[in-house]
Each structure stands twice: as structure tokens, then as C-alpha cells.
Amino acid sequence: MSESSVLVALRGVSFAYEDGPAVLNGLDFEVREGRALALLGRNGSGKTTLMRLLSGGLRPHAGVVTVDGTPVSYDRKGLTRLRTSVQLVVQDPDDQLFAASVAQDVSFGPLNLGLPDAEVRARVEEALTALDVARLADRPTHLLSYGQRKRTAIAGAVAMRPRVLILDEPTAGLDPDGQERLLATLDGLRAGGTTVVMATHDVDLALRWADDAALLTPSGVRTGPAAENLARAELLRAAGLRLPWGVAAAALLRGQGLLDGSTTGPRTAEELAALTTGRTGGRD
Ligand SMILES: Nc1ncnc2c1ncn2[C@@H]1O[C@H](COP(=O)(O)OP(=O)(O)OP(=O)(O)O)[C@@H](O)[C@H]1O
Ligand SMILES: [Mg+2]
Numbered sequence: 001m002s003e004s005s006v007l008v009a010l011r012g013v014s015f016a017y018e019d020g021p022a023v024l025n026g027l028d029f030e031v032r033e034g035r036a037l038a039l040l041g042r043n044g045s046g047k048t049t050l051m052r053l054l055s056g057g058l059r060p061h062a063g064v065v066t067v068d069g070t071p072v073s074y075d076r077k078g079l080t081r082l083r084t085s086v087q088l089v090v091q092d093p094d095d096q097l098f099a100a101s102v103a104q105d106v107s108f109g110p111l112n113l114g115l116p117d118a119e120v121r122a123r124v125e126e127a128l129t130a131l132d133v134a135r136l137a138d139r140p141t142h143l144l145s146y147g148q149r150k151r152t153a154i155a156g157a158v159a160m161r162p163r164v165l166i167l168d169e170p171t172a173g174l175d176p177d178g179q180e181r182l183l184a185t186l187d188g189l190r191a192g193g194t195t196v197v198m199a200t201h202d203v204d205l206a207l208r209w210a211d212d213a214a215l216l217t218p219s220g221v222r223t224g225p226a227a228e229n230l231a232r233a234e235l236l237r238a239a240g241l242r243l244p245w246g247v248a249a250a251a252l253l254r255g256q257g258l259l260d261g262s263t264t265g266p267r268t269a270e271e272l273a274a275l276t277t278g279r280t281g282g283r284d
């Protein structure tokens with residue numbers, strides 16, 4: 001695998017909320033171009049804080065945030081530069097949506113960049129289509145379902161055409177079909193060149209979706225290939241997470257002699273079926 005370049009990074013970043021203890025301490029964290037990155041950790045471990053630091057919503061008390069290796073400056077120009085590169089979608093869409101209609105909400109960011117009307121229209125249309133909410137364009141956001149509001153909030157970020165799209169627990173509250181559709185949408189965005197980072201508690205989803213997994217533990221963040229990090233029982237325990245079922249299934253299969261040591265374990269039910277029947281695709 002070729003080394004992908006570092007798009008955004010935290011270098012030695014520390015942060016504490018007012019009157020609170022340190023949430024992050026001397027943290028090093030990198031978002032690499034083109035790599036799907038899952039950020040995992042227990043409640044209160046600092047996932048949301050880390051994401052807000054990456055997207056410029058919070059400013060580190062020590063250390064620097066870099067874009068393409070250049071430290072971010074927290075003046076108007078520097079923050080605009082950061083926000084055109086990195087877009088954060090917060091967990092609760094109601095914290096993000098505020099305009100009267102879906103289309104107005106999605107056009108807010110591009111309008112704010114001072115782009116020409118035609119460019120704004122093109123971006124809004126593209127984002128509404130990518131998130132499958134085009135037919136809801138004129139609907140008031142408060143009349144949408146939770147899943148629709150979530151997709152609209154993501155569309156707002158996508159309309160900024162960021163290089164890095166950061167999603168805070170994007171699948172929380174979505175039904176299984178909604179989760180699948182969202183993953184398909186993210187695949188489409190990734191194919192178009194967007195780097196995607198997601199915070200999640202769902203180790204199975206992370207194993208299936210992510211190239212890399214970053215686990216927040218009390219002794220710092222551990223980033224590495226998802227298949228490796230999410231199979232390390234002691235690391236998962238330190239991060240307050242359980243073993244993905246695919247990793248547990250792989251251990252069982254190895255115990256039964258059905259899987260050799262070098263073969264990667266299943267990540268989905270289909271992969272498990274293929275492994276246990278010795279076939280790689282198709283069903284009778
Ligand atoms: N606005 C705030 N003011 C003060 N403390 C905060 C604030 N937001 C978060 N914290 C504290 O910072 C720590 C990290 O919180 P953060 O929201 O980053 O965790 P998280 O990993 O996103 O958790 P969750 O899985 O519950 O979303 C927690 O101890 C939390 O109580
Ligand atoms: Mg959070």
C-alpha cells in the first residue's frame with residue numbers, strides 16, 4: 001500500500017473545557033487522504049471534542065491543527081480555509097439545521113462562501129441528490145423525519161465540497177435500511193475523492209466500513225488498520241469497547257480448523273457464509 005498524504009492533523013494537541021479536566025492531552029492524530037477512518041471510544045472519551053478541534057469549532061490550548069502540513073490560523077481567513085477543507089456533521093441534526101427549508105439549509109454554506117448563484121445552485125443540487133433528499137428540497141426541516149433531517153444535515157456539509165467529511169455518529173438513530181443507504185452514499189462520496197471520518201460506538205460497522213480505526217483510550221489514541229486494531233482484545237477493553245462479532249467468529253472458525261491463521265475473518269454475514277462454505281460469492 002502506498003503512503004497516503006496527511007490532509008489534516010492534530011500535533012501535540014491538548015484541550016480542556018472551562019473549569020474541566022483535560023479531555024485530550026498532547027494528542028497526535030492524522031487524517032490520511034482517501035482512507036476511511038473510524039474513531040471509537042467510550043462515552044465521554046473525547047470523540048466529539050477531537051472532531052470539533054479538527055473542524056475548527058474548538059481551538060487547542062496547546063499544540064497545532066494542520067491542513068496539508070500548515071498550521072491553522074484562527075482568524076477569519078484561516079478558519080474559512082479550514083472549513084472549505086474540513087466539514088463536520090454533528091450527531092444531532094437539530095443542532096445543525098436552522099433554515100426554513102431543506103434547500104435553504106443546504107445552500108447556506110456555499111452562499112456564505114460568496115460563490116456565484118449558479119455555482120451555489122449546482123452544489124446544492126448535487127448534495128441533495130447525493131443524499132437522496134432532492135424531492136424534499138422545499139419541505140420545512142422541522143417537518144422531516146429524524147433520518148431525513150440527518151441526511152439533510154449531511155447534505156449541508158457535502159455542499160461545501162470538503163476534502164474531509166467528518167461525521168459524528170452518523171448511523172445513530174437510523175434504521176437498518178437507513179444505515180445501508182448512508183454507507184452507500186458515503187461510498188459514492190469516497191469514490192468522488194472525499195475522505196470520510198466517522199465517530200461510532202459500533203465496532204461491527206467500523207470493522208466493515210473503515211480502512212483505519214483510531215481508538216481513544218485513557219493513555220491516548222491508537223490508530224492503525226481497522227482489521228488489526230479491532231482484533232486487539234486488550235486495546236478494545238482499554239477503549240471500553242467489545243470485540244466485533246466478525247473477530248469473535250474468526251476465532252471460533254480458527255479453533256474449528258475452518259480458517260487458517262493468515263486469512264482475514266468475516267466482516268459481514270455474506271463473508272461468513274463464503275468462508276464456511278468455501279465459496280466467495282453467489283448463492284444457490
Ligand atoms: N461543552 C462542554 N462543556 C464542558 N465539558 C464538556 C463539554 N462537552 C464535553 N465535555 C466533557 O468532555 C469530555 C469529552 O466529551 P466528548 O463529548 O468529546 O466525548 P465523546 O467521546 O464524544 O462521548 P459520547 O460517546 O458520549 O458522544 C466529557 O467528560 C464531557 O463531559
Ligand atoms: Mg460524542
